[in-house]
Every structure is written in structure tokens, then in C-alpha cells.
Amino acid sequence: MSEKVLFVDDDANILAGYQRALRKQFRIEIAIGAEAALKLIERQGPYAVVVSDMYMPGMNGVQFLAKVKEIAPDTVRIMLTGNPDLRTAIEAVHHGHIFRFLTKPCPPESLAMALEAGIEQYRLITAERDLLEKTLSGSVRMLMEILAMVDPHLFGRAQTLRGYIRSLAQTLQIGEIWKLELAATLAQVGLVTIPPVVVLKARAGHSLSEAEQEMLERVPEISHNLLINIPRLEPVARIVLYQNKHFDGSGFPRDNVSGYDIPLGARMLKVLSDMCDLEESGVSRRRAFEVMRKREGWYDPRVLEAAAATFVSPAEARQQTEVPSMAVSVRGLRIGHVLASDVYTADGKLLISAGHRVSEALLERIRNFAEVTGIREPLYVEMRPGSGLVQAA
Numbered sequence: 001m002s003e004k005v006l007f008v009d010d011d012a013n014i015l016a017g018y019q020r021a022l023r024k025q026f027r028i029e030i031a032i033g034a035e036a037a038l039k040l041i042e043r044q045g046p047y048a049v050v051v052s053d054m055y056m057p058g059m060n061g062v063q064f065l066a067k068v069k070e071i072a073p074d075t076v077r078i079m080l081t082g083n084p085d086l087r088t089a090i091e092a093v094h095h096g097h098i099f100r101f102l103t104k105p106c107p108p109e110s111l112a113m114a115l116e117a118g119i120e121q122y123r124l125i126t127a128e129r130d131l132l133e134k135t136l137s138g139s140v141r142m143l144m145e146i147l148a149m150v151d152p153h154l155f156g157r158a159q160t161l162r163g164y165i166r167s168l169a170q171t172l173q174i175g176e177i178w179k180l181e182l183a184a185t186l187a188q189v190g191l192v193t194i195p196p197v198v199v200l201k202a203r204a205g206h207s208l209s210e211a212e213q214e215m216l217e218r219v220p221e222i223s224h225n226l227l228i229n230i231p232r233l234e235p236v237a238r239i240v241l242y243q244n245k246h247f248d249g250s251g252f253p254r255d256n257v258s259g260y261d262i263p264l265g266a267r268m269l270k271v272l273s274d275m276c277d278l279e280e281s282g283v284s285r286r287r288a289f290e291v292m293r294k295r296e297g298w299y300d301p302r303v304l305e306a307a308a309a310t311f312v313s314p315a316e317a318r319q320q321t322e323v324p325s326m327a328v329s330v331r332g333l334r335i336g337h338v339l340a341s342d343v344y345t346a347d348g349k350l351l352i353s354a355g356h357r358v359s360e361a362l363l364e365r366i367r368n369f370a371e372v373t374g375i376r377e378p379l380y381v382e383m384r385p386g387s388g389l390v391q392a393a
Contacts, residue, residue: 002304003048003119004029008037008064009080010056018051021108026115034059038067045074049099049118051111054081074125076118080104098320112374140182143189143226151191151199157276158185164311165265171310172268172303180265183239187269190222205361209367217252220244235263242266243273248297261302267300271307282357283338285314292352321380330370334359337381346374 004027015030022028029044031037034056041047050068054061065077077097081102099121100114147155161184169177191199198212200390208216224241229232243266245251248256271292278288289308292299325340335358343352343366351369356362358381369375 003122004046005049005051005115005119006037006040006047006057007051008034008061009053010131011053014053017174021113022112026111026119033057034061034064034067036326037064038071041068041072041075045072045075046105047072048122049076049078050117051078051080051115054079062262065098074122074129076122078102078114079116080106080345092117099307100270109214138188140230143186147186147189147192153203154188158188159271160276161185161187161272164276167310168268168272168303168307171306174264174318179236179239180268182233182236183243183265184269184272186227186236187240187243187273188219188224190219193222194219205359205365217244225244236265239263239265239269243269245270246298247300250297251352256331264299264300268307271299275307275311282359287338294354307310324383325380326383328381329377329380330366330375331380332364333358333362333366333379339379340382343381344376345369347374348376351375 001072005022007015007028007030009015009030010033012032019028019030029047031040034052035058036299037050037052041050050065050072052061052064052068056064059067061081065079068075068077076099078100079098080102082126085139086282099118099240102111102114120213147158162181165180165184166177169180194215198208198215201208201212202216220241220243224237227237232316241253242262243265244255245253245257245262247259247262247270249256251393274292275285275288278291279285283291289304289312313334328337339354339356339358339359342350342354352362352366358366366375
């Protein structure tokens, strides 16, 4: 039998007795006290089964087994006590999630049967986990291959976001980074269901019909639905669903979720995605964060500042001065201008976010909207010293 069993007690004589009685049937290791046992689990684990005494100095059996569940969740936990009572049993089950509750003195035969059952349970747990991991790995690999073939640009963006969210997670000291990396990688996988012509129009900054805009707005929902049925990806799917949600509750999806009820991974993705969008439009990273700080209610403030600390170099941070702006009309807007304020349609819909550099396609889009639905004027563009920009009518 290759699986190891760890006995924990504060009495060395009792531990020696367990070894003598069971070493022919099982690979027995012992630890005197909870602290020594935890160190042993970290250094020499995994153990299939951990058997602990209830009453030990410092950390009792319930506290110890609860800690074992945290650091070695696959390990099966068994409690041994010489003074059984209902309250102890309830605490052990609730906090330590024990598999068996045995009373002292426990005959070697009964103890051996409990260990055999525990080892079998451990094998079932690890076999199921291995199967899930293989299924997960295969499913994700397939999605990534599809993404790379269908949309190389999107695949490259996904890889960039994956690296960014890993760095931000380290700054925020967040565990289970794999969930965040998967969410960043697969956040836009739903775009593969959107007609390519619509995706290309959006990337070029061309005007979209109401139906096309609705298609793109639903991409997080489509991505979520593609991921939700893959084993163990439920938390990842939820992050993906809320990636465009504003901290104040506005944005997609249109529900009552807001603030810290939005998954942390989604709040991180919102900051990083918008940072990438602004950079792709020609805005410096420092300027991108200046723009985002002005978007009241959009971002989790802690995440936004952690991202700024992670991705803006100290040299750039020292240059954070207010850039003067000037008012221009749609007619006076020129290619190369950098928008200093958001651009809204006449009915109040956000058309272009501040920070975008005006390209030929973007200028055409603004003029088209001005002609068809109207644009709120004046617009404001950055005016830097020596730029030669003058007030336009």
C-alpha cells in the first residue's frame, strides 16, 4: 500500500502503540502535536489519511483538522477522542469536515477498518480530481486552439491580458491565479460566434447598427455560456460574465450586482481591458490611468490604484500633470487630436471614451453620428505646449 497515514497525538507512547499495531498493514508516520504535524504535511505530504487526537495542548483536534482541510483538502480526516460528547462531534464535523469519529480505546481491528475506508475515500477523491483536471485541460486547450485559428488578433490580446492579470494578482496578493488567468484568456471567446465583419467594423471604429452593438454587448454572456458547463470553471465563467460591469452597478449585465458583489476577477479585468483599449488607441499608459480615474463609478478604486502601481513606472508617475484641453466642434476635430473628454451622442449615449487618439476611421465615425443622430458639442481635445493647436470653431 503506497498511501501514507499520519497519526497525531501529544502522547509519544500512544503514537508508538499505533505504529506497532498497524505498521504491517499501513505506511504509518507519527507527529507529536498539531504544529509538528502541520510542518510534516507541508514537507512530506500528501497523506491519504490523518488521524488526530481531540485534546492536545495549543491547537486541539478540531482546529488542527480544519487547518489540514485548508492545506491538504484531499486528505481524509479522522478524529480520535477519549471523552466523546455531542458538542465535540458537531464541531469536528462542521469545522474539520471529518470522515470518521472514533472513541478511545479503539481496537486495532476497528482502527484498521476505518483507515482502509479512509484510504479508499482518498483514492476516489484524487481519481475524480485527476479526471476533472484532464477534462478541464482538454476543454481549455480546445477553446484556445479555436481562438488562435479563428481570430489571431483576439488570441494575442488574450495572452497579453493573461500576463497582466497575473502581475496584478501578485500586487493584490491573490491566490488561485489560474482562475484569473483562464478568465483573462477566455473572456472574449464568445466573439467567435459574432460575424467577422461586425468584429472588424468595431475594431476599425466604424459605426455599428443597433443590432450589431447588441451582439457585441452580449459577448460576455455568450462567453459565460460556453464556459459554464466545463467542470470546475463555474467561478471563471462568473468572472467572464461580469467583465464589463461598472463598480457602481451600471454596465453589462443589467442586474442589481454592484461594488464588491462583482467578482474580484471581473473588477480586475475591467481595469485591464480598458487600459489595453486606451493603449491600442495610441494613449500612453500614464495617460490611460488619468482617463480612467476620471470615469466616476466605473472601477474598484483599490484595483485601479493597484494596477497603476503595477503598470505605470515611477518615471511615468512623476509626469502625472494635468494636460490642458481646448474645445472644438465636430467640424474642427482633426486626425491626431487626443480626446480629453468622452464623446456622447445627442441622446446621451457614450460613443467614444476620453483618451482615444483620433484616427481617420474614428473621425469618420464621429462625423457620421453627428450627421445622423447628433453629437453633444463642444468636444474637448488635449492641447500640449508646442503642439500648434488653436481654438477651432
